[in-house]
Amino acid sequence: MEYIYAALVLHSAGKEINEDAVTKVMTAAGIAVDDSRVKALIAALDGVDIAEAIEKSAVAAVAAAPAAAAPAAAAAEEEAAPEEEEKDEEGGMAGLGALFG
Numbered sequence: 001m002e003y004i005y006a007a008l009v010l011h012s013a014g015k016e017i018n019e020d021a022v023t024k025v026m027t028a029a030g031i032a033v034d035d036s037r038v039k040a041l042i043a044a045l046d047g048v049d050i051a052e053a054i055e056k057s058a059v060a061a062v063a064a065a066p067a068a069a070a071p072a073a074a075a076a077e078e079e080a081a082p083e084e085e086e087k088d089e090e091g092g093m094a095g096l097g098a099l100f101g
Helices: 003-011 019-028 035-045 050-101
Strands: none
Touching: 003 019, 003 035, 003 050, 019 035
C-alpha cells in the first residue's frame, strides 16, 4: 500500500511517477524499498490516468455510502417498533389493575 501512496504523493505534487521518484519518497518516509515492487507499480501505472481513476473511485464511494446507510436506518426503525408496542401493553395492564384494585 505504501507504494501506491508514494505514487499518489508524487501525482499530487505534479511530479513524474517513475522508479527513482517512488524510491526517494519511500526512503524519505523511512520505509524499506523493494525494487521489484517499485518496478511492478510503475509497470501497472503505465497508461493509467490517475486523476480519472481517483475521480471514479470517489464517485463510487459517494454512491455506495447512501446505499449502505438505508438498510441500517430501516433496521434501526424495525428494532424501535417492538419496544414501543411492549410499553403500550404494559401501560394498558397497569391501567386495568387500577380498575380492580
